[in-house]
Amino acid sequence: MMGIFSGFLKLMLLYGMFLWLAQGKVHYHEFVLKEANFTRLCETKSMLVVNDSFPGPVIRVTKGDTVYVNVQNQGNNGLTIHGSWYKGDVNKEVNEDLETGNVTPQSNAYTINGQPGDLCPCSNESTYRWQVEHGKTYLLRLVSAVMNVEIYFAIAQHNLTVVGMSGSYVKPILTDVVMISPGQTMDVLVTANQPLGRYYMAARQYDSIRQGVKNYDKENVTAILEYKGDYTPSVSPSFPNNLPTYADFSPAIEFMKRIRSLANKDHPINVPQNITTRMNISGIYTADFPDNPPSFFNFTEDDSPDDTTLSVQGTKVRMLNYNEEVEIVFQGTNLLDVSMDHPMHLHGNSFYVIGSGYGVFDIETDPKDYNFDDPPKLNTVTLPKNGCVAIRFKASNPGVWLWHCHYERHLSWSMSSVFIVKNGETPETSIREPPPYLPPCKDSFTSRLLQYENSDGNRLNKID
Numbered sequence: 001m002m003g004i005f006s007g008f009l010k011l012m013l014l015y016g017m018f019l020w021l022a023q024g025k026v027h028y029h030e031f032v033l034k035e036a037n038f039t040r041l042c043e044t045k046s047m048l049v050v051n052d053s054f055p056g057p058v059i060r061v062t063k064g065d066t067v068y069v070n071v072q073n074q075g076n077n078g079l080t081i082h083g084s085w086y087k088g089d090v091n092k093e094v095n096e097d098l099e100t101g102n103v104t105p106q107s108n109a110y111t112i113n114g115q116p117g118d119l120c121p122c123s124n125e126s127t128y129r130w131q132v133e134h135g136k137t138y139l140l141r142l143v144s145a146v147m148n149v150e151i152y153f154a155i156a157q158h159n160l161t162v163v164g165m166s167g168s169y170v171k172p173i174l175t176d177v178v179m180i181s182p183g184q185t186m187d188v189l190v191t192a193n194q195p196l197g198r199y200y201m202a203a204r205q206y207d208s209i210r211q212g213v214k215n216y217d218k219e220n221v222t223a224i225l226e227y228k229g230d231y232t233p234s235v236s237p238s239f240p241n242n243l244p245t246y247a248d249f250s251p252a253i254e255f256m257k258r259i260r261s262l263a264n265k266d267h268p269i270n271v272p273q274n275i276t277t278r279m280n281i282s283g284i285y286t287a288d289f290p291d292n293p294p295s296f297f298n299f300t301e302d303d304s305p306d307d308t309t310l311s312v313q314g315t316k317v318r319m320l321n322y323n324e325e326v327e328i329v330f331q332g333t334n335l336l337d338v339s340m341d342h343p344m345h346l347h348g349n350s351f352y353v354i355g356s357g358y359g360v361f362d363i364e365t366d367p368k369d370y371n372f373d374d375p376p377k378l379n380t381v382t383l384p385k386n387g388c389v390a391i392r393f394k395a396s397n398p399g400v401w402l403w404h405c406h407y408e409r410h411l412s413w414s415m416s417s418v419f420i421v422k423n424g425e426t427p428e429t430s431i432r433e434p435p436p437y438l439p440p441c442k443d444s445f446t447s448r449l450l451q452y453e454n455s456d457g458n459r460l461n462k463i464d
């Protein structure tokens with residue numbers, strides 16, 4: 001919803017994982033990426049989009065289908081596409097900020113299906129409208145393609161029943177608001193049971209840092225849920241008065257606590273129990289990617305030692321044997337007094353979230369509370385501010401898998417690493433051979449070092 005566009009690209013990756021298991025239909029798609037002009041917030045800009053549309057085309061598949069996608073990039077840039085709207089050239093702004101060490105820019109708006117909605121300038125003619133029939137129940141797929149913040153989402157006078165996350169069923173959560181992190185997806189049932197009329201679906205930032213933060217993003221994005229039928233709509237749709245403001249922590253915390261796997265006979269869970277790799281990882285990137293942080297201190301104390309904030313650049317990865325069972329404990333910290341949530345995302349594998357809580361992880365006592373009954377199976381988990389999360393997964397998908405914080409700015413500041421899962425012993429358990437026409441990576445590093453001009457007119461280098 002926040003951007004179906006990059007959302008479905010992710011969906012494609014998800015289905016890609018199961019190619020050889022698939023039995024259903026086979027779909028072929030051609031995506032052409034090129035620059036096109038779009039006008040939002042009173043200004044026109046050119047952007048790299050799929051098939052001339054923003055959000056891109058929707059493709060529909062059923063579990064078990066096989067999807068082939070041919071992507072042709074006719075644009076000038078490598079591909080990262082997101083749901084936040086920036087008036088300026090976001091690649092240029094981000095490159096400048098990375099160069100100077102500044103915080104990357106705040107977006108000028110969030111969008112729902114590509115539209116900022118009635119409350120943003122020059123946007124009310126194109127607000128996304130969703131027509132419903134009274135009495136029906138609809139499945140809403142929420143995809144947060146927002147770059148850098150967590151989001152509260154609600155629909156005026158309508159409950160939401162969350163039944164899935166990251167493509168796995170969860171025990172139904174009846175709620176009037178959800179908190180969704182970048183990279184997360186949710187399947188939500190909505191019953192159109194209210195008087196015929198128009199109701200805002202709205203979202204705004206949840207800022208987990210602390211009360212009193214000034215530079216949170218103040219934008220409110222809206223779309224309209226509109227009942228079909230014969231009636232005179234009110235002048236303005238009603239707004240969800242339960243939509244929390246940026247520093248309301250408890251609705252987010254309460255919502256996260258309620259996420260549990262469906263874990264029934266038809267959808268059983270299978271938590272790895274033979275853990276041969278254990279890692280406990282704090283939010284700092286380290287030089288020789290170890291299984292433990294370089295030093296242990298009270299990660300959540302108010303005045304942590306300054307030297308713990310220094311990170312070291314490196315390209316260190318962790319090798320995993322095929323089918324090895326891995327446990328990771330993510331530990332949030334209070335460094336520099338800007339502790340916040342981190343949406344931790346693993347590519348290529350889903351994991352069970354067997355534990356989470358606040359404070360410093362205790363290896364003696366915390367594992368006793370692990371949930372082996374109905375832990376949610378996710379691919380993006382919110383590591384709570386000053387808290388910890390324990391996950392388990394079985395490395396059954398050979399390949400090179402990035403794992404990282406899904407705040408794009410944290411990712412670009414190195415809050416990421418890579419697992420290399422080795423091949424199994426059969427062709428079915430091994431990575432596929434590259435296609436014969438796969439172009440080699442023949443560009444050297446220096447030929448990709450481009451010059452660009454920053455807003456002060458200075459010429460700087462960047463890696464393309």
Ligand SMILES: *[C@@H]1O[C@H](CO)[C@@H](O)[C@H](O)[C@H]1NC(C)=O
Pocket residue numbers: 035036037046
């Ligand atoms: C976008 O609009 C600008 C200014 O009107 C124009 O020069 C440019 O060719 C357009 N780009 C595309 C891809 O249509």
Ligand SMILES: *[C@@H]1O[C@H](CO)[C@@H](O)[C@H](O)[C@H]1NC(C)=O
Pocket residue numbers: 029030031032051057058059
């Ligand atoms: C995208 O555009 C290409 C080229 O025009 C077309 O062949 C393809 O069907 C389009 N794909 C979708 C999913 O709309």
Ligand SMILES: *[C@@H]1O[C@H](CO)[C@@H](O)[C@H](O)[C@H]1NC(C)=O
Pocket residue numbers: 124125
């Ligand atoms: C959009 O806002 C303008 C200015 O307030 C108003 O004149 C116009 O009728 C609105 N359009 C819609 C579709 O609400």
Ligand SMILES: *[C@@H]1O[C@H](CO)[C@@H](O)[C@H](O)[C@H]1NC(C)=O
Pocket residue numbers: 157158159174193
């Ligand atoms: C939402 O759920 C609550 C709790 O079950 C219920 O009291 C309320 O009537 C529901 N509201 C709507 C609009 O269905």
Ligand SMILES: *[C@@H]1O[C@H](CO)[C@@H](O)[C@H](O)[C@H]1NC(C)=O
Pocket residue numbers: 204218219220245
């Ligand atoms: C968004 O809504 C909040 C809460 O009503 C309000 O404080 C804020 O000013 C709104 N933002 C904008 C840009 O109008």
Ligand SMILES: *[C@@H]1O[C@H](CO)[C@@H](O)[C@H](O)[C@H]1NC(C)=O
Pocket residue numbers: 298299300301302
């Ligand atoms: C760590 O710091 C937190 C916050 O100041 C405090 O509540 C906690 O007791 C400390 N833990 C230890 C083991 O000192």
Ligand SMILES: *[C@@H]1O[C@H](CO)[C@@H](O)[C@H](O)[C@H]1NC(C)=O
Pocket residue numbers: 274276321323324325
């Ligand atoms: C546990 O995992 C190791 C390494 O993957 C494997 O060698 C061993 O056979 C496994 N043990 C059991 C009981 O499955």
Ligand SMILES: *[C@@H]1O[C@H](CO)[C@@H](O)[C@H](O)[C@H]1NC(C)=O
Pocket residue numbers: 278279280292296361362363
């Ligand atoms: C981190 O994990 C290692 C390996 O399991 C363990 O020896 C160590 O005690 C753990 N440290 C903490 C603070 O949990």
